[in-house]
Amino acid sequence: MSLSDDLYRDIILEHHKNPHHYGTLEPADVSVEGVNPLCGDECHITLKLDDGRIADIKANPRGCAISRASTSMMTDAVIGKSLEEAHATVQKFKHMMLGPGTADELPEEMEDIEALEGVKVLPARIKCAVLSWDTLLEGMREVEQKKD
Amino acid sequence: MNVYHLLNDFPILQREINGKRIVYLDSAATSQKPRQVIQALVDYYEGYNANVHRAVYKIGEEATQAYEGVRQKVADFIGAKDTGSIIFTRNATEAINLVAYSWGRENVGEGDEIVLTPMEHHSNLVPWQLLAAERGATLKFIEMNADGTLDLGGLDSTITERTKLVSVTHMSNVLGTINPIRQIADAAHAVGAVMVTDAAQSAPHLALDVEALGADFVAFSSHKMLGPTGVGVLYGRRDLLEAMPPFIGGGDMIKQVWLDRAKWNDLPWKFEAGTPNIADVIGFGAALDYLNGIGMEVVRRHEIEITEYALRKLREVEGLTMYGPANVENRGGLVSFNIEDVHPHDLATLLDRDNVCVRAGHHCCHPLMRMMEVSATARASFYLYNTPEDVDALAESILRAREVFARVAV
Numbered sequence: 001m002s003l004s005d006d007l008y009r010d011i012i013l014e015h016h017k018n019p020h021h022y023g024t025l026e027p028a029d030v031s032v033e034g035v036n037p038l039c040g041d042e043c044h045i046t047l048k049l050d051d052g053r054i055a056d057i058k059a060n061p062r063g064c065a066i067s068r069a070s071t072s073m074m075t076d077a078v079i080g081k082s083l084e085e086a087h088a089t090v091q092k093f094k095h096m097m098l099g100p101g102t103a104d105e106l107p108e109e110m111e112d113i114e115a116l117e118g119v120k121v122l123p124a125r126i127k128c129a130v131l132s133w134d135t136l137l138e139g140m141r142e143v144e145q146k147k148d
Numbered sequence: 149m150n151v152y153h154l155l156n157d158f159p160i161l162q163r164e165i166n167g168k169r170i171v172y173l174d175s176a177a178t179s180q181k182p183r184q185v186i187q188a189l190v191d192y193y194e195g196y197n198a199n200v201h202r203a204v205y206k207i208g209e210e211a212t213q214a215y216e217g218v219r220q221k222v223a224d225f226i227g228a229k230d231t232g233s234i235i236f237t238r239n240a241t242e243a244i245n246l247v248a249y250s251w252g253r254e255n256v257g258e259g260d261e262i263v264l265t266p267m268e269h270h271s272n273l274v275p276w277q278l279l280a281a282e283r284g285a286t287l288k289f290i291e292m293n294a295d296g297t298l299d300l301g302g303l304d305s306t307i308t309e310r311t312k313l314v315s316v317t318h319m320s321n322v323l324g325t326i327n328p329i330r331q332i333a334d335a336a337h338a339v340g341a342v343m344v345t346d347a348a349q350s351a352p353h354l355a356l357d358v359e360a361l362g363a364d365f366v367a368f369s370s371h372k373m374l375g376p377t378g379v380g381v382l383y384g385r386r387d388l389l390e391a392m393p394p395f396i397g398g399g400d401m402i403k404q405v406w407l408d409r410a411k412w413n414d415l416p417w418k419f420e421a422g423t424p425n426i427a428d429v430i431g432f433g434a435a436l437d438y439l440n441g442i443g444m445e446v447v448r449r450h451e452i453e454i455t456e457y458a459l460r461k462l463r464e465v466e467g468l469t470m471y472g473p474a475n476v477e478n479r480g481g482l483v484s485f486n487i488e489d490v491h492p493h494d495l496a497t498l499l500d501r502d503n504v505c506v507r508a509g510h511h512c513c514h515p516l517m518r519m520m521e522v523s524a525t526a527r528a529s530f531y532l533y534n535t536p537e538d539v540d541a542l543a544e545s546i547l548r549a550r551e552v553f554a555r556v557a558v
């Protein structure tokens with residue numbers, strides 16, 4: 001049996017087993033819960049904002065390796081970014097997972113995320129990878145609505 | 149039972165993906181179909197396709213006879229005395245909804261209680277939630293033991309004078325638990341309540357006898373018992389069905405119609421509005437013939453053997469937790485389990501590489517998952533076409549999956 005795996009690459013397993021920014025921020029400026037009704041995966045994300053930037057983020061995903069790794073990578077990709085930048089980052093990711101985008105188009109700081117491209121061939125699992133990103137979007141939307 | 153010669157009856161089991169056969173272990177979700185069932189659909193469409201109940205010409209009569217003939221087969225299959233008690237629906241879910249809408253809205257009111265269990269499939273939970281919310285009724289739940297059986301010790305305090313309806317799954321699609329429907333039905337009837345049982349998982353796998361079961365309504369689906377999708381059955385006690393208002397209005401369910409009113413058709417057609425799923429009902433008839441040809445006792449014994457083997461085999465896998473009653477006589481042919489450190493979705497994806505088809509998820513049982521303190525399980529479910537080799541393939545594939553995950557240290 002080969003040591004590498006197209007889908008469960010080492011980088012995915014590493015993020016899954018040692019997720020970055022794992023946990024819950026208390027207190028938090030934003031607290032949002034995402035659920036995948038198909039499989040029951042859940043993801044709780046908390047944010048601290050500072051002057052329109054994501055000063056800190058913690059996530060608490062309960063689910064498969066794909067969803068945990070994706071969540072961990074998401075936190076790396078958006079921490080320190082302004083909400084607009086974070087928004088653009090999420091869109092780039094979704095463009096790769098759900099649209100015609102490829103991993104090559106991702107910016108350098110999203111390098112690890114390339115590994116998730118393998119999920120694209122498994123339609124039933126794409127939702128696992130996208131859940132936390134959608135949850136983050138929802139959290140950011142709440143912030144914008146509060147501003148109005 | 150020697151099942152090997154049956155395998156040839158199932159075209160899909162001859163299929164290979166990437167040069168390997170399919171190990172189908174998801175019959176609790178839907179079963180595979182034997183050639184005889186597929187052929188019955190072709191025969192109908194090619195030979196006597198016509199609408200039922202109205203045509204006077206030959207092929208119309210043939211279609212009506214075939215369609216109504218299946219009703220008799222269903223009645224015989226479950227020990228019902230009267231074909232008026234057999235209503236064709238789309239699936240078990242619709243059958244339960246028929247009871248909730250038609251019987252429920254007529255008989256359940258403010259302060260009444262509906263008794264269920266925490267192991268119900270969403271299809272035997274949500275219709276009652278809707279009914280209770282609309283009517284101001286309350287849902288109550290029979291307690292469960294740690295081994296996945298029902299705790300009937302407190303039955304008398306759960307089923308009370310206020311109870312209008314009790315609905316319990318005959319066989320759990322997660323734990324495999326076979327529930328003592330008769331005992332619960334007796335408690336329901338003692339307080340004048342109506343007993344419903346969800347037989348979606350039991351009808352395919354054991355000899356059903358609705359009289360012995362004691363339930364007033366029984367629901368199940370064709371597609372889980374070798375038949376086509378799109379057909380379900382509601383068995384109902386005649387006097388209850390007679391007193392119930394129709395569920396869906398339209399053609400076929402009426403005797404006479406005026407501009408402002410209508411007179412309902414006799415049972416069972418009162419509950420079958422519009423053109424029914426003629427072809428698939430006929431296909432379902434072929435599925436029942438097939439099951440009868442083998443014998444439900446034989447099917448059940450085979451599944452007990454396979455399940456026993458699977459429990460033994462999976463017990464050897466380190467870090468594997470199984471759910472449900474330990475005694476195979478008390479459970480159906482399925483095993484829900486989890487592997488330490490491998491989420492069931494990842495496991496199912498990895499097993500799929502070996503063409504081992506298992507289900508991973510909440511199995512439409514969110515409340516039960518919460519109670520078991522898991523977010524999901526993997527589930528292997530068996531039917532008459534599964535062999536010990538299928539179980540071996542499952543066990544080997546699980547070990548391979550674990551290796552993939554063990555590659556990176558925590």
Ligand SMILES: Cc1ncc(COP(=O)(O)O)c(C=O)c1O
Pocket residue numbers: 176177239240241242269271272317319320321346348349369380512
């Ligand atoms: C116990 C149980 N009840 C009800 C159902 C619903 O069956 P259907 O989807 O055919 O209506 C299922 C199917 O998964 C089941 O396992």
